[in-house]
Amino acid sequence: xxxTVVLVNILETYFFFQDSLVNGNLxxxxxxxxxxxxxxxxxxxxxxxxxxxxxxxxxEEINATGFNYQNEDEKVTLCFPSxxxxxxxxxxxxxxxxxxxxxxxxxxxxxxxxxxxxRYAAVTQFEATDARRAFPCWDEPxxxxxxxxxxxxxxxxxxxxxxxxxxxxPYPEDHSLVEVKFATTPIMSTYLVAFVIGEYDFxxxxxxxxxxxxxxxxxxxxxxxxxxxxxxxxxxxxYKDYFSVPYPLPKIDLIAIADFAAGAMENWGLVxxxxxALLIDPKNSCASSRQWVALVVGHELAHQWFGNLVTMEWWTxxxxxxxxxxxxxxxxxxxxxxxYDIWTQFVSADYTRALDLDALDNSxxxxxxxxxPSEVDEIFDAISYSKGAxxxxxLHNYIGDEDFRKGMNAYLLKxxxxxxxxxxxxxxxxxxxxKPIAAVMNSWxxxxxxxxxxxxxxQHGSDRVLKISQKKFCASGPRNGTYxxxxxxxVPISICTSEDPSCxxxxxxxxxxxxxxxxxxxxxxxxxxxxxxxxxFYRIQYSTTMLESLLPGIRDLTLLPVDRLGLQNDLFSLARxxxxxxxxxxxVMEAFxxxxxYTVWSDLSCNLGVLSSLLSHTDxxxxxxxxxxxxxTPIGMKLGWDSKTGEGHLDALLxxxxxxxxxxxxxxxxxxxxxxxxxxxxxxxxTLPADLRSPVYLTVLKHGxxxxxxxxxxxxxxxxMQEEKNRIERVxxxxxxxxxxxxxxNFALSEEVRPQDTVSVIGGVAGSSKQGRKAAWKFVKDxxxxxxxxxxxxxxxxxxxKLTADGFAIDKMAAEVKSFFESHHAPAAERTVQQCCENILxxxxxxxxxxxxxxxxxxxxxxxxx
Numbered sequence: 051x052x053x054t055v056v057l058v059n060i061l062e063t064y065f066f067f068q069d070s071l072v073n074g075n076l077x078x079x080x081x082x083x084x085x086x087x088x089x090x091x092x093x094x095x096x097x098x099x100x101x102x103x104x105x106x107x108x109x110e111e112i113n114a115t116g117f118n119y120q121n122e123d124e125k126v127t128l129c130f131p132s133x134x135x136x137x138x139x140x141x142x143x144x145x146x147x148x149x150x151x152x153x154x155x156x157x158x159x160x161x162x163x164x165x166x167x168x169r170y171a172a173v174t175q176f177e178a179t180d181a182r183r184a185f186p187c188w189d190e191p192x193x194x195x196x197x198x199x200x201x202x203x204x205x206x207x208x209x210x211x212x213x214x215x216x217x218x219x220p221y222p223e224d225h226s227l228v229e230v231k232f233a234t235t236p237i238m239s240t241y242l243v244a245f246v247i248g249e250y251d252f253x254x255x256x257x258x259x260x261x262x263x264x265x266x267x268x269x270x271x272x273x274x275x276x277x278x279x280x281x282x283x284x285x286x287x288x289y290k291d292y293f294s295v296p297y298p299l300p301k302i303d304l305i306a307i308a309d310f311a312a313g314a315m316e317n318w319g320l321v322x323x324x325x326x327a328l329l330i331d332p333k334n335s336c337a338s339s340r341q342w343v344a345l346v347v348g349h350e351l352a353h354q355w356f357g358n359l360v361t362m363e364w365w366t367x368x369x370x371x372x373x374x375x376x377x378x379x380x381x382x383x384x385x386x387x388x389x390y391d392i393w394t395q396f397v398s399a400d401y402t403r404a405l406d407l408d409a410l411d412n413s414x415x416x417x418x419x420x421x422x423p424s425e426v427d428e429i430f431d432a433i434s435y436s437k438g439a440x441x442x443x444x445l446h447n448y449i450g451d452e453d454f455r456k457g458m459n460a461y462l463l464k465x466x467x468x469x470x471x472x473x474x475x476x477x478x479x480x481x482x483x484x485k486p487i488a489a490v491m492n493s494w495x496x497x498x499x500x501x502x503x504x505x506x507x508x509q510h511g512s513d514r515v516l517k518i519s520q521k522k523f524c525a526s527g528p529r530n531g532t533y534x535x536x537x538x539x540x541v542p543i544s545i546c547t548s549e550d551p552s553c554x555x556x557x558x559x560x561x562x563x564x565x566x567x568x569x570x571x572x573x574x575x576x577x578x579x580x581x582x583x584x585x586x587f588y589r590i591q592y593s594t595t596m597l598e599s600l601l602p603g604i605r606d607l608t609l610l611p612v613d614r615l616g617l618q619n620d621l622f623s624l625a626r627x628x629x630x631x632x633x634x635x636x637x638v639m640e641a642f643x644x645x646x647x648y649t650v651w652s653d654l655s656c657n658l659g660v661l662s663s664l665l666s667h668t669d670x671x672x673x674x675x676x677x678x679x680x681x682x683t684p685i686g687m688k689l690g691w692d693s694k695t696g697e698g699h700l701d702a703l704l705x706x707x708x709x710x711x712x713x714x715x716x717x718x719x720x721x722x723x724x725x726x727x728x729x730x731x732x733x734x735x736x737t738l739p740a741d742l743r744s745p746v747y748l749t750v751l752k753h754g755x756x757x758x759x760x761x762x763x764x765x766x767x768x769x770x771m772q773e774e775k776n777r778i779e780r781v782x783x784x785x786x787x788x789x790x791x792x793x794x795x796n797f798a799l800s801e802e803v804r805p806q807d808t809v810s811v812i813g814g815v816a817g818s819s820k821q822g823r824k825a826a827w828k829f830v831k832d833x834x835x836x837x838x839x840x841x842x843x844x845x846x847x848x849x850x851x852k853l854t855a856d857g858f859a860i861d862k863m864a865a866e867v868k869s870f871f872e873s874h875h876a877p878a879a880e881r882t883v884q885q886c887c888e889n890i891l892x893x894x895x896x897x898x899x900x901x902x903x904x905x906x907x908x909x910x911x912x913x914x915x916x
Contacts, residue, residue: 072147072156072172076185078195080107080138088133090141093182093189094119094126096155097147102128106139123422124182124189143186153806154844155183156245159309163249164270171248173307173322175315178365178426181240189240191361192469197235202227203247210266211245212238212319214301235318236298237467239361244317246305253279257286261297266305267329274771277330277340278304281347284386292381293355294459295466302354304328304347308772311806311844314346316353316375323350324806325772336740337702339773341383341390348382349375360465365420367472368429369495373416373438376400377446380439389698394612394649396443397584402619402653404437405589408500409525409623412884416441416495417472427878430845433498440587441494447585448490448542449483457482490540490559494587499523501539503560505580506593514572518543518580519564523589525892527628538563539588546582547572548603551610554582577603584616589623604641611647618642618650622657625900626892632661632900633907636677643684648704651685655711664893666820667859668901673908678715686712691723691742702741709742713749714784724749732761744777751784752818759790766802779807783814783822791815791822795829799836808837809846813853826854834874848882855886859893 081104090104102114116129128143149158149172158170174184182189201209202221205228209215213233221227235243251272254264263282265275282304290296299319306325314323327346330339356378357371383392407413416438418429446454457479465474472495476488494500502523508515521528522537541560545567546553558567569578577599580590592600600617603609609617618638625632635657642654658678665674686708693702712720724746730736731746738746750758759782766778782794797803798811816826830837830850841847855867864887871883 072149072184073145074147074185075142075144077143078141081141082138083134083136086133086135088130090114090128090130090134092126092128092186093124093179094186095121095124095180095182096150097126097145097183097186099126099128099186100144100146102141102143104130104134104139104141106135106137109139124179126186145186147184150183152840153309153311155180157309159248159307161248161268161308169249171246171308173246173248173310174244174317175311175322176243176317177241177315178368178430179241181243184243187240191239191241191365192363194237194239194361194467194469196237197243198232199235199243199245200229200231201245201247202229204228206249207247208250208266209245209247210303210305210320212243212317213299233300238318238358242316242318242358242361244315244320244322246307246320246322250305251275252303255279255283257283257297259287259290259296261286261299262301264301264303265328266303268306268308268325271329274329274331275304275306277332277335278328278343278347281344281386282351285348285351285382288382288385289352289355289378292378292455292458293462294455295355295359295462297354298359298466299354302351304350309804309806311841311846314350316350316357318354318358321350326776329772331771331773334740334771335773336706336743336777337699338706339740341387341392341699341703344383344387344390345379345392348379348386352378352382355462359467360462361469363469363471365426365429366417367470368420368426369416369434369438370472370475372430372434373442376435376439377442387699389700391611391647391649391700394615394647395652396439397612397615398649398653398656400436401440401443401584401587403432404440405500405587405619405623406525407432407885408437408498409523409627410885410888411524411526412881412888413498414881415498427845428848428881431848431881437587441491444494444542444585444587445479445487445491447544447583449479449485449487453483454479486540490542493537493539497537497539499537500588501541502589502591503541503543503580503586504591505596507578507596509574512571512573514569514578516545516567516569516578517564518558518560518567520560520588521563523623523627525623525627525888526895536563541588542586543580544582544586545569546579548577548579548608551579551582551603551608551613579609579613581616582610582613584612589620591620591624591629601638601641604638605644607644607646611650614642614645614647615650615653619653619657622660626896628895628899631903632896633903636904636907639681643681645685648700648707651704652707654681655707658711663817663857664859664897665901665904666823667897668905670905670908673905675715676912677908678711679717682708682711682715683717686717686720691727693739693741706741706745710745710748713745714752716753721749721753732765743774744781747778748781748784751781752786754785755787756790759785759793763797763802772804775804776807776810779803779811780814782811783816783818783826786819786821788821788825791825795825799833805840806846808840809850809853812850816854816857823854823857827858830854831870838874838876842876842878844878847876848879851876851879851882852886855883856889857893858890859897861891861894864888864890864894 099117103111105111112130114128115131118127154175156174159173160170162168179189181187199211203209209230211232212235216233217231219229221229249269250266251269252264252266253272253275265279267275286297302319304321306328307322310324313327330343352375356374362371380392380396420426461475461478476491480487499522501520504519506517543558543560544554545556547555604614621635621638624630625635662674665671689705713724728746728750731738762778766775769775794815798808812826815822868887
């Protein structure tokens with residue numbers, strides 16, 4: 051981009067729209083030319099410029115005589131007949147764009163009115179690089195401007211933008227239109243500009259610090275905005291207090307958009323959401339949906355400070371935006387809903403997910419150099435979000451809350467309305483804490499992967515000597531290499547003992563390959579645990595004696611839930627990497643039979659799902675189902691089907707998880723009861739509580755026929771709520787018969803399924819069975835052109851590929867996936883394809899290595915004692 055101009059204090063934009071054409075004109079003024087030039091280069095995509103001119107201050111208007119579009123680079127060059135002299139002036143552009151169907155830029159979103167008529171709303175999604183699809187601009191986060199937006203719209207529609215409306219009046223040239231003018235925004239980046247035109251109801255409140263909060267819902271569903279409104283009005287004062295910086299705009303709107311690719315988008319003052327991330331129906335929403343809405347609202351509102359007020363310098367620092375918001379959303383939800391035990395859930399939802407991805411050779415560092423816009427989409431992944439959040443959680447723990455808040459406040463005040471890099475934040479936190487933050491954190495953000503901490507112990511009188519070493523953890527197992535050529539991390543290590551498992555007895559910073567630590571006054575029969583709270587971002591390999599001393603703490607629950615979870619999860623990943631036998635992990639899993647905690651069960655369930663999927667490639671798949679039934683039956687019997695008085699949020703989540711697991715594994719009593727309740731639900735005799743719907747739907751489909759599928763599709767059609775439609779879409783793939791699997795796949799691409807939800811229908815098929823996996827992969831190949839056109843450049847294409855290709859366990863499938871994408875390019879998903887191929891090879895190696903031992907163990911555990 052030519053750096054001969056300085057942007058821009060004000061941008062005025064006008065839009066008219068009918069059908070799918072958008073006319074606009076904009077004025078950059080004042081516009082500073084810093085050295086003489088006869089060309090101006092701007093970002094521009096899918097836009098035709100009609101006229102452009104430059105008016106120097108106090109001079110004659112100079113019309114541009116040519117527009118050269120560089121479509122590949124999404125740029126346009128405006129050519130002028132004479133040199134634009136140094137100085138200020140205004141740049142005016144008239145243009146025509148399109149209201150597209152790509153869920154990016156300025157696009158149309160289809161909705162159905164209460165009377166059943168299909169209509170369209172016009173909405174925006176500009177992050178990362180799609181403001182250029184709505185108006186020509188300098189579409190980079192560091193080129194900030196203020197925006198004056200005016201929309202000309204049909205008079206029976208609502209128009210919203212980042213700021214409050216300052217004027218709404220009839221449009222003189224056409225009385226069916228009105229002209230809506232918004233207040234001037236603060237100085238901000240283009241990717242955060244937003245406008246929405248459509249039909250909506252809203253609920254409104256004021257936060258305790260005087261900000262007007264509105265939640266906009268589809269017409270007739272205002273009631274469903276109340277939960278999000280309650281969360282938002284609690285959250286704004288929480289963040290104001292946490293950062294010691296007030297929310298800088300007069301209002302904030304949260305709006306549910308029917309067709310929306312991401313979960314939500316933090317546009318300043320006008321946050322857009324998928325319906326399922328914002329709307330809660332008191333009768334028909336389940337506990338997990340309420341929790342999801344609370345987390346997403348917390349995440350997006352955190353960005354109003356961290357991202358919007360202070361913005362990353364360039365996309366390389368995207369992780370700072372997303373990792374930070376993905377961490378603090380949990381802090382916020384823990385404040386609003388302490389009964390959710392949300393920090394334990396963080397470990398299962400974010401921390402372990404990031405460890406799994408980051409153990410691959412095809413992972414990437416948290417900080418990635420980004421060049422072309424297509425490379426930006428690829429880093430909206432679990433490394434930026436979940437590893438980012440996990441290392442910030444580790445950093446917060448290392449610094450302490452007080453100094454962390456002090457550093458955050460200094461950072462926000464120093465860089466407000468400006469741009470900052472990762473290093474700027476480290477500097478502020480370093481000054482606040484006096485600790486070597488940059489040195490520690492660079493080892494986590496600039497190199498990919500993480501260490502495995504290997505621990506051994508010796509008792510010396512009343513002292514325990516620990517030998518602790520680190521090496522890179524690889525999903526494919528240990529590499530032969532000397533310490534010299536291995537990466538090293540600066541690892542904050544905490545240690546606790548059985549005297550008080552919830553209290554850290556000692557902290558050390560491991561900044562070399564190995565060290566010894568001496569712990570005084572500890573009896574020989576007391577155990578030692580590394581990483582209490584499972585906060586440090588690493589795996590642990592204990593010596594056999596240390597591990598054996600910890601295992602009773604699982605059975606008798608003396609270990610904290612988060613540590614029971616972490617111990618099991620570490621062992622499972624060591625088994626996948628071939629460092630221990632999978633049989634050892636199955637034995638440990640059996641010790642969880644008394645487990646009361648939802649999140650611990652959720653993680654166990656997830657890992658058993660991975661194992662079940664792996665063993666679907668063998669002829670003893672039924673034996674692992676029996677293992678699952680045996681493990682989950684006692685907790686299932688204890689919980690029963692109906693909620694009891696005094697139960698809360700986590701009981702509802704646990705019941706849904708356990709019944710779904712038992713039903714899917716073919717537990718006879720669960721299957722019979724699910725069928726009975728499903729029949730009553732369908733006949734209208736007894737509506738299923740929202741928390742039981744997923745497990746019941748899954749169970750009846752897994753053991754169902756064409757009649758079951760017909761009934762489910764009918765329920766889908768009748769469902770008024772997107773949450774219920776999604777709930778059904780995610781489990782349809784469980785149907786076993788090949789011809790019915792095909793029907794579900796065809797349904798995924800039908801008009802019945804919103805474009806952003808097609809991916810989860812296909813993914814549900816791929817994840818349900820060996821037949822489903824093959825059929826889904828073939829379907830993606832056969833329909834590649836349509837799927838790629840629909841999602842190209844977005845993260846949904848990566849998600850689709852991961853869901854359909856990741857579960858294979860035969861070497862030749864890795865070659866097939868690789869060769870398919872060599873001839874069918876998906877630039878935004880290149881890394882995902884490499885990760886899938888790597889996972890397939892890892893699965894195949896795991897199966898070869900452990901299948902026979904697993905089989906023998908499963909056989910001998912049900913053999914009668916001799």
